[in-house]
Amino acid sequence: MNAYKSRQDVPSEHTWDLRDIFGDMEEWEDQFKKVEASIDEIRAFQGNIHSSGDLLAYLKKGEEVSSLFQPLYAYCRLQLDLDTRDSEAQSLLDRASRLSVQLSEARSFFMPFLLSLEEETLKRFISEQESLGYFEESLLESYRYRQHVLTGEQEELLSKLGEALAVPGKTFNMMNNADIKFGDVTDQDGRKVELTRGMYSKLMEDENRGVRKEAYQAYYQPYKQLKNSIASTLAGNIKNNAVLSKIRKYPTSLEKALFGDKVPKIVYENLIESTKNHIAPLHSYNALRKELLGLDTLAPYDQSVDLVKGVKREISFDEAYETMLKALSPLGDDYIENLRSFKEKRYIDVWETPGKRSGAYNLGLYGVHPFVLLNHRNDLNSLFTLAHEMGHAMHSYYSSKQQPRISAGYSIFVAEVASTVNEVLLIRHLLSESKEKDLKKYLLNHFIDQFKGTFFTQVMFAEFEKITHELAEEGKPLNAEVFNDIYEKLTKDYNGESLEICEEVKYGWTRIPHFYRPFYVYKYATGFASALYIADHLLHGGEGFQKDYLTFLQSGSSDYPLELLKKTGVDLSGPDPIDNALKQFKELVEEFLKLNE
Structure with missing residues (x-):
């Protein structure tokens, strides 16, 4: 594993070139001033949109300002993630965040104004101005939010509170990445x-x-x-979400979170219920792990150690990249050639360095390119992380290339499909290439553990979020003890009797950054279930299915997530994709059991 003591030691080809966004800080400052100056221009529209021409002028100005602001924010966020201790980058991000709040305040009048118009009036405006056709879907979609939008004054007040409401998440992020x-x-x-x-x-x-x-x-x-401090940040985040949901007249926090993607509540509830009804194979796997390790009790720190010895080896970053490209060949030549170029063009920051943000992500910046953050460790897990994040990056690339700015962004719901398809194709490729029994066992073990982490663990997290938000909505206390009790019980339910519940287990909730983005994690599970179906059809469905899937990657947010997925044959409104995933997990465990007899 490469252990770099500072960023200066990392080869430049394995780092981002942020000059792709701004050549220097002078350019950043110039663009900051342009956005700052445009705030008054946006405010000037308040009370002055009387015609289709006025509406068009406002919308064009709004998109122009967004196109200037997004690179500003991305630039300082990327810089800070490379070293969370960098006070200069922190100051830049603070400035960009304040500017974001000011923009939000200036725009806050628009949604109440838009929804005060009769739909017939809006449609007449659109028919009068051909250029409004570009904004038509977005404008009409706004009417779906009609009952959840407040008065202009109330919306402005909420916008002013934006920075304060973000404090719990920011505080946890600083504790987790910079202080701990x-x-x-x-x-x-x-x-x-x-x-x-x-x-x-x-x-x-x-x-x-x-x-x-x-x-x-x-x-x-x-x-x-830090359990009490972290409990305070998490409780604050949950209560903020519950209060905002109530203010905006959503029945529950969960339904507010699902509304944007037009996902019925039953999808979330069925995911949890189906998983718990088919949890037995996971319990069987934990029992087998305990047996193969020869342990009296299986502790949490026994859950990642290899069950197959003598097979594991180091995989360099270059080798990992080439292996990934071979595995993803069912996605076609265009996909592979573009993906190959991302490495050469420095779209990836590869190695862990002091202060660097943990984990991995992709940030797609429209008009520039994707930026992928890794903390690569030359092992099999890192190979899968690479494939996962490059799935996100290619999704960003294709959507940005094929969609206009207004629909190029995509929902997290479909994002996790694009990334996990790559992981499933990778494991299928590695299994098909394995000739030795021990290697096959090793890879099966890895796939089962990946399945557990991406599906079962995320469903458990989703249930934790559901329970804690319901407590907040009922006005019940949220503190470290409450979080501990819920997390400990769920860990027992999902993992079975084989897992020892030691002292540390109940504190698992303290280290999960995703809990500060409420009701996000369930999408990993639905994405994984969808990806299993899609990957199997990419391998066996021929060029027609490959074309359907690439069209899905090029679709951005041109339709609701469930509708986009239906174009690939996945219908999450019913139980089949989840049941198919759980059936595949059962088969994987059974195959692994047989190989170990």
Whole structure:
């Protein structure tokens, strides 16, 4: 694993070139001033939209300002993520965030104004101005929100509160990425080293159980110490969401979260119910893991160690990239050639460095290109993370290329499909290439663990969010003890009797950044279920299905997510995709059991 002490040590070809956005800070400042100056221009439209021409002028100005603001924000966010300790980048992001709030305030009059118009009046405006056709879908979609939009004054007030309402999430992010230190632990070679998140993942796979236990306890120690502070940020975030949902007249926080994607509540509830009804294979797998490791009790720090020895090897970043390209060949030559170019063009920041944001993501910037953040570790997990994030990047690339700005962005709901299809194609490729029994067992084990993390764990998280938001809506207390009890019970329910519930388990909620984006994680599970169906058809469905899938990637937000998915044959309004995924998991566990007899 490459352990770089500073960003200056990282080869430039493995870093972003942020000059693709702004050549220097002078350019950034010039563009900041342009956006700042445009705020008064936007405000001038308030009370002055009387005709189709006025409406068109406002909408064109709004899109122009958005096109200027998005690179401003992306530039400083990307800089800060490379080193969360960078005070200059923090200041830039603060400035951009304040500017965002000012823009939001200036625009806050528009939605109440739009919804005060009769729909017939709006349609007449559109018929009078041919150029309004570009905005037509977005304008008419706004009427779906009619009962949830407040008066102009109320909307402006909520906009002013935007920065304050974001504080819980920002506070957790700073604690989690910049402030928390895990101390020193013993590594694989018996040396005392500082524990990082990247190293933690590596140590959880170490064959020495003592090393794993020490790293696990050290990792959770700061979270346990900060449990009350983190409970305060999480409770604040949940209560903010519950109050805003009520203010905007949604029946529940969950229904507010689902409204934008037009996803029925039953999809969320069926996902949890179906998973819990078919949880037995996961319990069986945990029991097998305990048996194969020869343990009296299976601890949480035993869940990542390989069950098949002597197969694991180091995979360099270059090798990982080439393996990914081969695995994704069912997606066609255009997909592969574009994906190959992303590496050469420095769209990826590859290695973990001090202060760098943990995890991985893709940020697609319209008019520029995707930016992918990794913390690569030269192992199989990193290969899968690479395939996952490049799925997002190609989705951004295709949608930006084929869609106008207004519909180029896509819902997270479909985003997780594009990324997970790549992961499923990768594991299918690796399994088809494996000739040795032990290698096949190793890969099956990895696929099962991936399935567990991307599907079952995310459903458990989704149920945690549902329970905690319902408590907030009922006016019941939310604190560390309440969160502990809920999380501990869910961990038992999902993992079965084989897993030992040690002291640290109940603090699992303290370290999950996704909880600060309410009702987000269920989309990983629905995305995984959809991806299993799509990947199988890409492998066996011929060029026609490949074309359908690439059309899906090019669709951005041109339709609602469930409708876009139906074009690939996936219908999440019924139980079939979830049931198919759970059936496949059962078959994987059974195959793994047979290979271990």
